[in-house]
Amino acid sequence: MVKVVVTGIGLLTALGENKDSCWKHTLKGESGIGHNTPWPADAYPTDLVGAVSDAALSGKLSKRDQRRLDRCHKLALVAADEALSDSGIQLDDAQKAKTGLYLGTSLGGMTSGMEYYRNVLKHGPSRHPRAHFYPFHICLDILCRATGFSGARSLVATACTASTLAAAQAFEAVNSGLADRVLLGGVDPLCEFSFAGFSAMKNVSTARCAPFSDPIGLSLGEGAAFFMLEREEDAIRRGARIYAEMSGYALGADAYHPTAPDPSGRNQKRLLREALGATGLKTEDIGYINAHGTGTQANDICETNAIREVFGDHAAKIAVSSTKGATGHTLGAAGCVELAMTVMAVATGELPPTANFTQAREGCDLDYVPNQGRKAEIKHAISQNFAFGGNNAALVISRPGAENTALPGKDMDDLTPVVTGMGVIAPNAIGADALLAALKSGTSGLTEDHDLALEGQPTRLAGAIRDFNPAKLTRTKIRRADRLGQLAVCAADQALAHAKLRVSKEMAERTGVFIGTDRGPAGSCESFYREIATGGLRDADPKDFPNTVLNACSGLVSVNLRLRGPNIVTTVGMASGAQAIALGAQLIQAGKADAIIVGGCDELTPQVLAGYGATRQLSPDMGEGEAQGLFLHEARANGAVLGEGAGFLVLESKKSARTRKARILAELAAYAIGGAPDFSGASIARTMESCISQAGLQPDMILSGAIGQPGIDQGERQALEQLQATRPQLQVSAPGSLFGMSGATPAFNACAAVLGLSEGFFPAGPERLLPAGNVRMIEGKSPDGQPQSVLVNGLSIGGTAVSLMFCKSDGV
Numbered sequence: 001m002v003k004v005v006v007t008g009i010g011l012l013t014a015l016g017e018n019k020d021s022c023w024k025h026t027l028k029g030e031s032g033i034g035h036n037t038p039w040p041a042d043a044y045p046t047d048l049v050g051a052v053s054d055a056a057l058s059g060k061l062s063k064r065d066q067r068r069l070d071r072c073h074k075l076a077l078v079a080a081d082e083a084l085s086d087s088g089i090q091l092d093d094a095q096k097a098k099t100g101l102y103l104g105t106s107l108g109g110m111t112s113g114m115e116y117y118r119n120v121l122k123h124g125p126s127r128h129p130r131a132h133f134y135p136f137h138i139c140l141d142i143l144c145r146a147t148g149f150s151g152a153r154s155l156v157a158t159a160c161t162a163s164t165l166a167a168a169q170a171f172e173a174v175n176s177g178l179a180d181r182v183l184l185g186g187v188d189p190l191c192e193f194s195f196a197g198f199s200a201m202k203n204v205s206t207a208r209c210a211p212f213s214d215p216i217g218l219s220l221g222e223g224a225a226f227f228m229l230e231r232e233e234d235a236i237r238r239g240a241r242i243y244a245e246m247s248g249y250a251l252g253a254d255a256y257h258p259t260a261p262d263p264s265g266r267n268q269k270r271l272l273r274e275a276l277g278a279t280g281l282k283t284e285d286i287g288y289i290n291a292h293g294t295g296t297q298a299n300d301i302c303e304t305n306a307i308r309e310v311f312g313d314h315a316a317k318i319a320v321s322s323t324k325g326a327t328g329h330t331l332g333a334a335g336c337v338e339l340a341m342t343v344m345a346v347a348t349g350e351l352p353p354t355a356n357f358t359q360a361r362e363g364c365d366l367d368y369v370p371n372q373g374r375k376a377e378i379k380h381a382i383s384q385n386f387a388f389g390g391n392n393a394a395l396v397i398s399r400p401g402a403e404n405t406a407l408p409g410k411d412m413d414d415l416t417p418v419v420t421g422m423g424v425i426a427p428n429a430i431g432a433d434a435l436l437a438a439l440k441s442g443t444s445g446l447t448e449d450h451d452l453a454l455e456g457q458p459t460r461l462a463g464a465i466r467d468f469n470p471a472k473l474t475r476t477k478i479r480r481a482d483r484l485g486q487l488a489v490c491a492a493d494q495a496l497a498h499a500k501l502r503v504s505k506e507m508a509e510r511t512g513v514f515i516g517t518d519r520g521p522a523g524s525c526e527s528f529y530r531e532i533a534t535g536g537l538r539d540a541d542p543k544d545f546p547n548t549v550l551n552a553c554s555g556l557v558s559v560n561l562r563l564r565g566p567n568i569v570t571t572v573g574m575a576s577g578a579q580a581i582a583l584g585a586q587l588i589q590a591g592k593a594d595a596i597i598v599g600g601c602d603e604l605t606p607q608v609l610a611g612y613g614a615t616r617q618l619s620p621d622m623g624e625g626e627a628q629g630l631f632l633h634e635a636r637a638n639g640a641v642l643g644e645g646a647g648f649l650v651l652e653s654k655k656s657a658r659t660r661k662a663r664i665l666a667e668l669a670a671y672a673i674g675g676a677p678d679f680s681g682a683s684i685a686r687t688m689e690s691c692i693s694q695a696g697l698q699p700d701m702i703l704s705g706a707i708g709q710p711g712i713d714q715g716e717r718q719a720l721e722q723l724q725a726t727r728p729q730l731q732v733s734a735p736g737s738l739f740g741m742s743g744a745t746p747a748f749n750a751c752a753a754v755l756g757l758s759e760g761f762f763p764a765g766p767e768r769l770l771p772a773g774n775v776r777m778i779e780g781k782s783p784d785g786q787p788q789s790v791l792v793n794g795l796s797i798g799g800t801a802v803s804l805m806f807c808k809s810d811g812v
Contacts, residue, residue: 003247004174005400007240008087008228010079010185011340013327014049014221017056018082023344023352026326027373031355033208033219033328039192043536044199046206049190050221050328070109070133071189071222073142079224080143080185087228088240089181093148097686100152100179101143101675102170104163104186106332106549108136108571111191116614117529117607125610132615136520136550136571139187141798145677150686151179152673153800154583157332157520157550157571160292160387162186163225164335165568167395168249170229172586178673181234185226186336193525194331195220196532197545201259203296209329210356211293211300211322212364218295221328225336227343232400243347247380247398250274251566251592253558254390255508258480258546261302267392267564268306270509271384275394281380283311286318288351288381290342293322294329299386301363308366319376321369325355335385335393342383342397351376379403388546389555391567414655417585417668418809421499421650422751423491423597426739427463427643430473432498435748436755439763440782444738446630446641452606459618459628463643463740464604476560482524482547484603485556488515491646492557492597499650499662501595503563510594510656512565513554514584515601516576518743518796520550520569522605553601565593573796574707576600577647577747582671582802584651594656599648599751600744612642617797619708630741632706632734633717633777635770640708643740647747649754664809665758669789670694676799683801684793685719691803697789698727699805701762703749704734704777705793707741712795717773724776731787733778734765746794750804753790757808760786 009019014032016022025032033050041047052075058066060078069077091099113134119126132138140155152173156166163186170182198204198220205217235242250271256262276283291303308315323341324330330337341352350373357370379402384394422432427445429435437443450464465487470478473490475497481489492513496503503511524547531539546552551569558567566587570579577600584598612618619628619639630641657664672690676683684705692698702720706713724730735752736745752763764782771777787808794802 002175003232003245004171004229005232005235005245006227006243006343007230007235008083009243009340009343010082010086010226012052012056012075012079013223013337014051015326026323026341026352027350029353029355029371031208031326038190044195046204048208048219050219051190052222070112072105072107072109072187073139075189075224076139076143076185076187077146080183080226083183083226083228089228096148096150098151098180099149100170100173100182101140101149102154102166102182102184103140104156104166104332104335105136105139105188106157106159106162107188107191107194109134109138110193111189114193114529118533120610121533125613127614131611137573137796137798137800140572144675144799147183148677149183150675150677150683153675154570154579155572157569158387158391159549159551160331160334161385161391161393162332162335164385164393164395167335167339168251168393169583171246171249172590174229174231176586181228181230183226184229185224186333187224188222188331188333190220190222193529196537196540197548199537200540200542200545205295208356209295209325210358211295211325211354212368213357213359213361216295216297219328221330223327223330223333223337225333225340242400244343245398245400246395248275248278248396250278250394252392253564253567255558255562255564256390258555258559259388260298261386262390263302265302265306268302269310271392271394272306272310275382275396279396284314285380286382287376287378288345289318289320290338290383291320291322292385293324295324300361304364304366315366319351319369320366321352321354323352339383339395342381346378346381346397346399349375349377388549389551389558389567391551391555414653415589415591416654417588417651418654418657419649419665419668419754420652420657420662421495421501422754423495423498423648424751425465425487425491426645426647426748427465428738431494435751436759439735439752439755440761442764442766442781444766446740452604452609461628461641462604463641465645478560481556482521484521484601485547485553487603487646488553488557488601489560491648492561495597495648495650501650508562509564511563512567512587512593512596513557513563514568514580514596514598515554516570516580516743517550517601518571518574518576519602519608520571521547521552522603522608524548526605526607572800573798574741574743575746575794575796575800575802576743577745578792578794578802578804579673581649581747581750581804582673585668585671588651588653595650595652597648598651599747601646602644602742602744604642604644609642630708630737632704632708632737632765633713633772633775634768635772637708637710637713637772640741643742643745645744647744647751649750666754666806667809668804669807670805672803674801678799682715683799684716684795687801687803688719688791691791691805695805697807699789699791700787701731702791703753703763703793704732705746705795706734706736707795709797712797716793716795717775720775721773731762731778732775733763735763737766746792750792753792753806756787756790757806760784762787
């Protein structure tokens with residue numbers, strides 16, 4: 001097993017503008033939480049937040065970036081630059097192409113989104129510059145352009161575990177060879193949206209938060225933390241300073257409640273045990289735990305009880321602190337901010353304290369390192385975080401050279417990801433059988449018969465799902481779900497039924513959910529912001545806020561279907577569904593789950609259409625012609641037509657599928673993820689080449705990832721033309737035209753590929769009136785045939801590219 005080490009750290013919080021100043025003030029027990037909210041203070045019970053000083057940003061960014069970028073992007077650029085500088089790494093272009101970017105955030109460009117939406121409420125839909133900076137993946141794209149790193153990439157959006165899960169993914173990327181090294185980070189800005197939400201839920205303390213002490217309640221903060229992760233052998237070869245080793249992790253879900261932790265702490269205990277098991281460590285090996293420690297009553301008691309039960313008598317000897325009293329709760333950045341504190345503790349032999357501590361709260365009886373740091377020799381430490389939806393993650397950090405137990409090797413054939421089922425709720429089909437029929441007949445789901453377009457929109461055409469009735473589409477009574485959550489739960493339940501996978505109590509802990517989304521819970525976000533904008537905190541409904549985080553949909557799948565395995569949401573634009581399939585497969589190969597529901601999910605709302613219209617991405621805004629349509633690889637391509645829905649596959653390890661004698665529909669033979677610092681679409685050529693090389697076979701067919709953006713689609717088309725020049729028999733099609741564009745579209749295409757392999761036909765796209773370039777494509781009705789392997793592409797505005805290679809299976 002490869003050793004993954006930390007060689008660079010960048011840290012920016014309310015405590016200081018760099019790693020050293022943050023660490024110095026932390027050890028003194030100081031708090032950066034003060035009276036400085038960037039919104040009207042009189043609207044809320046308190047104005048206490050952990051804000052980064054403007055001076056920490058102004059001197060480190062160009063005037064242009066300072067003026068135009070969202071605050072989230074500014075925080076990320078400054079902390080990422082420090083991490084790279086601290087690492088001392090120098091990379092050529094070839095090395096940059098193998099360097100990954102992994103990021104976690106809960107809010108992304110929400111401050112820009114609020115500014116844009118405020119303008120919509122006042123003036124109606126219109127062009128607005130802030131609309132460009134709202135999508136979550138923009139932060140990833142900006143970092144890519146700033147660094148030139150074009151390797152594997154991911155953006156995780158699971159609320160307060162976002163960057164913890166990003167760290168786990170980054171670890172696997174380096175460990176598996178998906179990337180040679182990774183720039184890992186977590187970032188979130190202060191934003192009235194989340195402050196109003198937590199205030200409405202009455203979770204915010206009116207004094208500086210004091211985890212495990214008094215008063216009860218949290219304080220919000222902002223910040224960013226970034227790391228350079230690389231193989232130990234590479235770090236030693238270049239003479240790098242090694243802070244610590246990231247030696248393992250564990251992921252899981254409570255499957256209990258959308259916001260509250262399971263009071264039994266069952267999954268938190270399991271997580272700690274699995275983290276120890278993943279690294280071959282014993283309870284007595286752990287010397288420090290950086291606790292999630294939000295300051296809320298439910299979290300602090302539950303976390304204390306879990307630590308006490310797992311570690312037994314040794315719990316009294318473990319230093320347990322929460323640094324949120326110093327920084328505030330930085331939401332999606334918390335995992336990486338607290339990972340930085342944990343790494344520094346291991347590297348320096350000093351323990352960060354719990355700031356603002358007075359006396360231990362009833363039921364909290366561990367050593368919380370109150371108010372003042374102290375020296376301690378730490379060989380192994382844990383940093384853990386919990387989030388809405390019962391989403392839990394723990395990282396294990398070790399001192400370089402510290403001993404741990406060698407773990408047995410894995411049988412990679414047993415861990416081969418295979419497809420055993422699918423769930424489809426698409427504009428033109430509900431269910432696998434309906435999708436098969438729609439593909440064979442070429443039935444399109446694009447329509448103008450909907451009520452989603454606002455006055456003045458460039459097009460009414462959309463892949464809208466009409467007459468959606470969740471009660472008829474699932475075996476479970478869905479609780480506490482918005483429309484995106486309903487789509488996700490229905491498709492996930494359908495996928496399990498199609499796979500004939502009955503999830504036992506034991507199997508539940510080994511069954512996960514990995515969803516890709518382009519837009520997330522757009523409807524819930526619109527509703528909650530409208531409440532804030534029109535009536536302030538008085539009208540902010542605490543029942544609406546939990547559904548505004550991007551992982552609400554995966555949490556609802558977990559809660560409603562009782563799935564306690566890894567639970568992740570990724571958002572990288574239109575390629576998100578393909579990204580989720582690839583990274584879900586990686587978790588199976590790593591032995592972290594036996595089965596995972598993977599794919600994409602998105603909803604359409606009037607404001608989603610307005611937002612895309614405001615950034616001139618919809619047909620017919622982007623081309624010469626006035627015709628409206630989704631013209632993939634056509635000369636008349638002039639923008640996207642949006643769609644919605646949920647498309648999921650059940651991925652299982654081959655061992656799991658064979659053990660339960662499941663029908664195997666296909667194998668996922670390879671996957672590749674990449675990015676580019678431009679909008680050319682050229683990154684897809686590299687991911688296709690990598691996928692073909694890994695799989696050791698040539699595809700019989702490629703399903704295009706084109707998205708209706710002429711410049712991006714041209715990059716894929718050129719790569720396809722080159723492949724067909726050497727393999728004239730290679731079939732290409734673009735069935736995405738039947739669904740409309742969303743984060744679910746590449747997942748629908750993956751379902752089409754699996755059906756083509758298992759049912760014996762070549763999925764086709766619509767007929768092209770004016771073909772672009774020289775790509776030969778299957779159009780109209782899908783012809784019969786027997787493909788042995790199908791490659792599926794996913795593309796996003798901003799440069800993300802994903803390729804998936806599915807191949808025919810022996811079926812058992």
